[in-house]
Amino acid sequence: MRSIAACLISVALTSALFAQPNQLPVADKALAREIFQQLIETNTTDSVGSTTVAADAMKKRLLDAGFAESDVVVMGPNDRKGNMVARYRGRAGSTLKPVLIIGHIDVVEAKRSDWTTDPFQFVEKDGYFYGRGTQDMKDSDAAVVESFIRMRREGFVPDRDIILALTADEEGGRSNGVDWLLKNHRDLIDGAFALNPDAGGPELEKGRAVSMGVEATEKLYADYRVTATNPGGHSSLPRPDNAIYHVADALGRLEKTPFPLEANEVTRVYFASVAKTEKGQLAEDLKAVSGTVPNAEAAQRLSKDPIYNSLLHTTCVATMMSAGHAPNALPGSAVANVNCRIFPGHSQEEIRQELIRIFADPTLKVQYVTNSGEVMEKGSDRKSMAPPPLDPVVFKPLEATVNSIWPGIPVIAEMETGASDSVYTMDAGIPSYGFSGMGVDRDDVRAHGRDERIRVVDFFAGVEFEYLYLKALTSQ
Template identity: 30%
Template sequence: MNATPDPGADTSAAQAEVVGLCQDLIRIESVNFGDGSGPGERAAAEYVAEKLSEVGLDTEILESAPGRASVVTRIAGADPSRGALLIHGHIDVVPAFPDQWTLPPFAGQIADGCIWGRGAVDMKDTDAMVLAVIRQWMREGTVPPRDIVLAFVADEEAGGTYGARYLVDNHADKFEGCTEAISEVGGFSLTVAGKRLYAIETAQKGMAWMRLTAHGRAGHGSMIAEDNAVTALCEAVARLGAHQFPIRMTKTMQAFLDEIADLFGITLDPDDMDATIAQLGSMARMIGATLRNTANPTMLTAGYKTNVIPGEAHAVVDGRFLPGYEEEFLEQVQEVVGENIAIEMLHHDKALETTFDGALVDAMVASLLAEDPEARAIPYTLSGGTDAKSFSDLGMRCFGFAPLRLPADLDFSGMFHGVDERVPIDGLQFGVRVLDRFLRTC
């Protein structure tokens, strides 16, 4: 195989192929309902394994449960003494209901210069970019500067128990030597004051998925009930849903806001950070959530018959806490809902934060600038979470870097788990070029 060539190498083959790869992946309905009732990821895993095997890579499909499949392979680099880079991407998607969509969510159709479908941005677009780049490399005999491990994993959309968590707990040897990792929701552009910023994820909030339970006296629905579990629960949920947690400035968000302040030529007002964030347009929803902890009620259950007052009622809450603020968050949730509401943790995972420096970050920034000279790379905190939470347990420094150049008016953050999810084809091809440069130099 050839030594790593000039980072400005021709990527036309990968740019041409990435469109079909993305469409194919979207058409595989690897829907994750979070309760084990979906089809699983086996079909998507087999597709990915086949595409990698076609170009000579040895792949393994690892199942944590029937149908819950992940794919892992390793590409030998020019310098085996260097730490390996993990590129991980999930192959499951959240559900989509066709009657809510403009185009069918699992057809992978092209319209208005975009590929439409569930997973187009979360995250089968990135899976396709990685496949396209690696397939061209393998056909041409390109050797990366260091070992690269590829992991296309199951179950990210439900916390990773059957995917990344399973791999880390049971197949850690597959990631031997990996010191750094990249994955989704980073390296995308957002246009602010006419300038293109590229947000590279260096931190993400922790997860606290909770069940709230209120207990009361069961009885006949026609009678006076002063101890009604449904009423108590609804009051607690309303308080929590309306509660605004205090702003807490992390290192990552301080760096992000300093860049925004410089861009606008303003001095940040610590008493009104929301005003600065509001200038980010549609991205304000996601970025604004990284200035404070959040707790959003998402599900309610109670009772079994109209004329029976139930003895208990339940709510499910999606809680997210900033790096360093988990204890404060849990205390405040209990305080808001009240001592008579029981809190059960359904799924818990840590917050992550690393610094915006080092050779890997330098390679990210350089690869973006090479394709977009006006690029301005900045660190940011992801309001959600990724499989980095699991892979970081193996000692890796984890980043979100899945480069996309996006139209200024595209509601990118609204695409995640939303309707009419789509990715611009030219943005996808931009991502291929940047990713190729990055992997040749990192």
């Protein structure tokens, strides 16, 4: 693992493969925007949307661009959960295994009342594109589809096949597309390695790129159901064991009980690298948590920043709560959902037991909830994925492409603080790397939140990055 620092931080590689990139051609700019708008305005939420509609739309675009019918398919377990798999054919006779690109086209639920714009209307204003999926991750989906069309139009022949899988239910639901394809059609998406634009990417400070993050490992996702019950009764006769109070007290203890400070080789390299881009106390603190034993005082200061906090601890937070059946009756039950992002090395069951310890209330039931919504008495003992080998076939063209668009910024290994479909490809034995060209200001991360947006210039930079990188990757 010593090679993480050597291989990912250095940007001294020659960029001879590239001239400085020209401005994105007008026609390609228009096409990318059109595809992006079409994806944003297709509702792909689990509740009422359909990934099949979006998958069919992208299939039509590729067929119209000249791709063979046999190379673009839409399939899934039901009518609403379609996945598109497209194969860009490489050089005849090539013995190189394909490149696999995975990108989910489903999005998190969004309420119109929470937004200042319609979340399922593509809006351009004040230099930003607004809409659900503009950050997570229809921006990258549009960029890859546009790059496929652009390369096809130019007659580009890669040195191996490139497979694009646009998939369902990464954000929730019972039909995760990557998992389903691997179990039912592994031959269609088998690759030497997988690229996942749902992680990593340029980190911006007020529009200026300061680093390119590459997901080298990620946290483990878990939901837990916390339940209190009692006989209920008339509200004029309050009971001391009110179910709402039991759950609320437990959540209050959780809020005030941070999980232990932790580090691994990926986070240590990340903090050491970011320290070189900062100044003053922040730089000193970042350096202080990059050692074998992170400095606790520095970590406490850094933890005031949600991003740094999530890189230093397992995090668990209450996200949903329901209770009661009438305004004039005591609740017979109260239920809360606690969402955890688990530091590598710990399992879902281990964290369930830790929640029980923190809550310190034997009357509460704490159960694990699977991605499909099934409630289990215990969580899995499976732990987070180990970092994949750092393949120079992936990283040399990455460093050169980054240097051609954002000269001089470091390429830095990072731990994904959320979760991504890389867990499925990694479990299937396909090394997986997370990065895209879509930059977002570190203080403007709105994925899963209201008024999700991406700066217009950053979207088009990401489109150009995808095109240049795919060509460099498959021209070695």
